[in-house]
Amino acid sequence: MSAPRRALIIIDAQQEYFDGLLPIQYPDREQSIARIRTAMDAAEAAGIPLVVVQHELPAEAPVFAVGSATHQNHPAVADREARAAKLVGKQFASVFAGTELDAWLREQGIDTVTLAGYMTNNCILASAADAEPRGFAVEVLSDATGAIDLANEAGSAAARNVHETVMALLHSNWAAVADTATWTAALQSGEALPQSDLVSSAAQGRASA
Numbered sequence: 001m002s003a004p005r006r007a008l009i010i011i012d013a014q015q016e017y018f019d020g021l022l023p024i025q026y027p028d029r030e031q032s033i034a035r036i037r038t039a040m041d042a043a044e045a046a047g048i049p050l051v052v053v054q055h056e057l058p059a060e061a062p063v064f065a066v067g068s069a070t071h072q073n074h075p076a077v078a079d080r081e082a083r084a085a086k087l088v089g090k091q092f093a094s095v096f097a098g099t100e101l102d103a104w105l106r107e108q109g110i111d112t113v114t115l116a117g118y119m120t121n122n123c124i125l126a127s128a129a130d131a132e133p134r135g136f137a138v139e140v141l142s143d144a145t146g147a148i149d150l151a152n153e154a155g156s157a158a159a160r161n162v163h164e165t166v167m168a169l170l171h172s173n174w175a176a177v178a179d180t181a182t183w184t185a186a187l188q189s190g191e192a193l194p195q196s197d198l199v200s201s202a203a204q205g206r207a208s209a
Contacts, residue, residue: 010051
């Protein structure tokens with residue numbers, strides 16, 4: 001089996017998730033941004049192309065408003081923007097929707113996208129699901145993303161529950177989920193990350209119930 005041809009995609013590692021209206025609650029945001037930086041270093045060392053994605057909304061928007069302080073990438077990512085192979089602005093949850101990323105990845109011969117950034121429960125989830133019909137294999141770095149507490153008319157969930165549930169959901173079908181250290185080791189060995197499947201996950205779920 002040939003080695004994965006990866007690109008590391010950093011999604012929306014913006015100040016909105018640190019100083020804005022959507023502060024990441026789990027995992028700890030300072031720890032997750034450090035893991036994002038570690039992944040970027042590992043990708044550079046391995047010659048893996050880096051894509052930096054930024055959510056962009058109109059100036060009057062309450063979040064991610066272009067030109068605002070919270071629209072800017074976190075300093076840990078911003079100081080690497082000039083070294084990224086591709087910069088992408090997006091308006092939807094998926095990194096593929098309304099952007100040229102799909103075409104660019106194909107031009108580069110990429111078959112596997114590694115996702116890190118924010119949020120677990122929105123753009124990471126949407127991008128992983130959107131990659132499936134496009135034919136890309138997906139990896140998600142569980143300690144280099146993060147979730148928020150949620151509550152609305154449909155119910156509520158703490159950020160830790162949201163994050164862990166989405167990671168299990170992704171690993172069951174749409175992505176190989178691993179921490180940054182495990183992914184870095186896979187880079188160095190040229191191997192794909194192991195991934196579960198829906199049937200196996202269901203069987204394990206029944207056994208542990």
